[in-house]
Amino acid sequence: MVRVRFAPSPTGYLHVGGARTALFNWLYARRHGGTFVLRIEDTDAERSSWDMVAGIVDGLRWLGLDWDEGPDVGGPHAPYFQSQRLDRHRELAERLVRDGRAYYCYCTADEMQRKRADAEGRGETWTYDRTCERRSADEIAALEASGTPRAIRFRVPPGETPFTDLVHGPIAFDNANLEDFVILRSDRQPTYHLSVVADDIDMAITHVVRGDDHISNTPKQVLLYQAFGVTPPAFAHVPLILGPDKKRLSKRHGATSVMEYHRLGYLPEAMVNFLALLGWSPGNDRELFSRDELVAAFTLEGISGGNAVFNPEKLDWFNQQHIARLSSAALLARLETRLEDAGLWTDDLATTRVGWILSVLDLLKPRVKKLDQLLDELRPFLVDDPEIDPSAAQKYLSSGEVRSLLDTLASALETVEPFGEATIEATLRATAERAGVKAAALIHATRVAVTGRAVSAGLFQVLVLLGRECVVRRLRRILNYTPAA
RNA sequence: GUCCCCAUCGUCCAGAGGCCCAGGACGUGGCCCUUUCAAGGCCAAAACACGGGUUCGAAUCCCGUUGGGGACGCCA
Numbered sequence: 178m179v180r181v182r183f184a185p186s187p188t189g190y191l192h193v194g195g196a197r198t199a200l201f202n203w204l205y206a207r208r209h210g211g212t213f214v215l216r217i218e219d220t221d222a223e224r225s226s227w228d229m230v231a232g233i234v235d236g237l238r239w240l241g242l243d244w245d246e247g248p249d250v251g252g253p254h255a256p257y258f259q260s261q262r263l264d265r266h267r268e269l270a271e272r273l274v275r276d277g278r279a280y281y282c283y284c285t286a287d288e289m290q291r292k293r294a295d296a297e298g299r300g301e302t303w304t305y306d307r308t309c310e311r312r313s314a315d316e317i318a319a320l321e322a323s324g325t326p327r328a329i330r331f332r333v334p335p336g337e338t339p340f341t342d343l344v345h346g347p348i349a350f351d352n353a354n355l356e357d358f359v360i361l362r363s364d365r366q367p368t369y370h371l372s373v374v375a376d377d378i379d380m381a382i383t384h385v386v387r388g389d390d391h392i393s394n395t396p397k398q399v400l401l402y403q404a405f406g407v408t409p410p411a412f413a414h415v416p417l418i419l420g421p422d423k424k425r426l427s428k429r430h431g432a433t434s435v436m437e438y439h440r441l442g443y444l445p446e447a448m449v450n451f452l453a454l455l456g457w458s459p460g461n462d463r464e465l466f467s468r469d470e471l472v473a474a475f476t477l478e479g480i481s482g483g484n485a486v487f488n489p490e491k492l493d494w495f496n497q498q499h500i501a502r503l504s505s506a507a508l509l510a511r512l513e514t515r516l517e518d519a520g521l522w523t524d525d526l527a528t529t530r531v532g533w534i535l536s537v538l539d540l541l542k543p544r545v546k547k548l549d550q551l552l553d554e555l556r557p558f559l560v561d562d563p564e565i566d567p568s569a570a571q572k573y574l575s576s577g578e579v580r581s582l583l584d585t586l587a588s589a590l591e592t593v594e595p596f597g598e599a600t601i602e603a604t605l606r607a608t609a610e611r612a613g614v615k616a617a618a619l620i621h622a623t624r625v626a627v628t629g630r631a632v633s634a635g636l637f638q639v640l641v642l643l644g645r646e647c648v649v650r651r652l653r654r655i656l657n658y659t660p661a662a
Numbered sequence: 663g664u665c666c667c668c669a670u671c672g673u674c675c676a677g678a679g680g681c682c683c684a685g686g687a688c689g690u691g692g693c694c695c696u697u698u699c700a701a702g703g704c705c706a707a708a709a710c711a712c713g714g715g716u717u718c719g720a721a722u723c724c725c726g727u728u729g730g731g732g733a734c735g736c737c738a
Binding site: 185186219282284290293303350360361362363366390391396454455459461462463485488543545617618621623 | 672673697698700701702730732738
């Protein structure tokens with residue numbers, strides 16, 4: 178039974194790196210019919226609340242990554258806030274002391290810091306000198322009597338700590354490079370190493386899938402598992418996501434919160450698809466995947482070992498592909514809030530005019546990379562009479578001859594039957610020919626008159642969807658239109 | 663400084679000894695389609711970091727160098 182977890186600290190938002198880690202965990206769980214656990218690592222936090230993790234939860238929900246156990250849904254291993262498991266962590270730390278695997282340390286943090294700084298000054302690396310590991314019983318008694326605060330340090334045994342990493346293969350660390358690390362602070366707060374291991378044991382996690390930056394933490398954790406007499410889970414360390422400058426992705430590289438991408442008009446399925454292929458491959462050249470297809474194809478072995486640079490252009494491409502593939506009905510649902518915000522929504526779009534708007538979306542959706550662009554393309558269809566872009570007018574409406582020809586065209590279109598693509602085109606071309614004007618000139622002028630813009634989808638399709646009445650009205654208004662000087 | 667990870671086109675990947683004078687995708691350039699802009703189709707430029715081995719044969723295995731990244735906290 179596969180049990181994986183995503184364990185973010187509540188920073189307020191889900192960044193793309195975390196999102197991909199969550200995605201890989203989720204994919205692995207779903208692929209194997211396992212359990213995906215959401216656990217909040219807030220050991221340091223004053224208090225934990227649903228509010229603090231709202232940003233992360235929003236991101237996960239938007240991406241469609243649902244969890245089987247977690248803070249809100251509960252589960253057999255609750256609570257899922259690490260801060261609510263502190264007593265358990267303390268108990269475990271004391272147990273290690275009793276078992277002789279850990280010891281009390283009375284050294285102060287200031288002292289440590291000073292020694293560390295000294296060593297650094299000499300260009301050396303400082304590791305804890307085990308002062309407290311060697312204290313005599315008398316010394317300890319005196320320290321205790323004086324009420325000196327004590328931390329608990331793990332006693333790192335000599336030897337080597339190997340573990341198998343599902344993406345990197347076998348990795349081994351010489352314990353000599355590990356110091357006796359603190360597992361319980363002098364204020365009785367557990368440290369990260371203790372908390373993760375304790376919780377992962379308690380929650381029966383079978384596979385730890387997390388960022389590459391944890392690989393050097395892993396031997397310490399493996400040592401803890403061994404001290405607890407528990408077989409460590411399998412590890413899979415996924416490479417980091419880098420910015421274009423090859424540095425770890427951060428705010429200065431632009432949007433790093435997944436919800437920011439939502440705001441920018443990206444589809445969650447595009448984000449998921451893009452993130453999945455960033456550092457993972459199905460082993461062939463396939464690139465476009467739905468969420469379900471990813472689940473079916475996903476393997477931890479397919480994760481590559483090297484870091485990956487975040488490529489926004491490729492994200493755009495995925496988004497464009499997924500927009501084009503989405504049914505127009507689904508697309509309309511995604512657009513509703515945006516249309517409302519833009520003041521373009523009317524209820525008949527969901528009722529009497531739904532067939533019409535779906536046809537419009539069919540026409541427009543292959544042309545855009547983002548939802549905002551789609552909204553923009555939609556505007557001429559949803560407002561009464563769109564404003565005319567001055568530069569477009571200057572380009573195609575500057576000739577008085579062409580402007581008056583638009584009126585002629587309006588009259589012709591008033592009676593053409595049926596009001597269809599082929600008949601409209603024939604009418605327009607005939608009108609242009611009779612006037613001795615190039616058809617292209619009239620086409621462009623018509624586009625500007627009707628949509629207000631120099632570019633649009635295929636003009637004749639646009640005219641059909643706009644409808645005769647609207648087209649005639651918009652053409653006629655040009656008679657009274659005065660182009661800017 | 664110490665330890666660890668990584669190394670194929672600008673970017674993301676394929677390649678698990680001969681199928682590779684290296685394949686796909688994004689991006690870039692060109693052409694086609696065309697009423698515009700996209701989309702789509704076709705074509706092009708573009709990489710196995712370097713040096714040693716192993717082997718009949720290496721992008722693929724081993725070692726070293728270089729380069730990049732990460733970790734070295736009583737942060738997570």
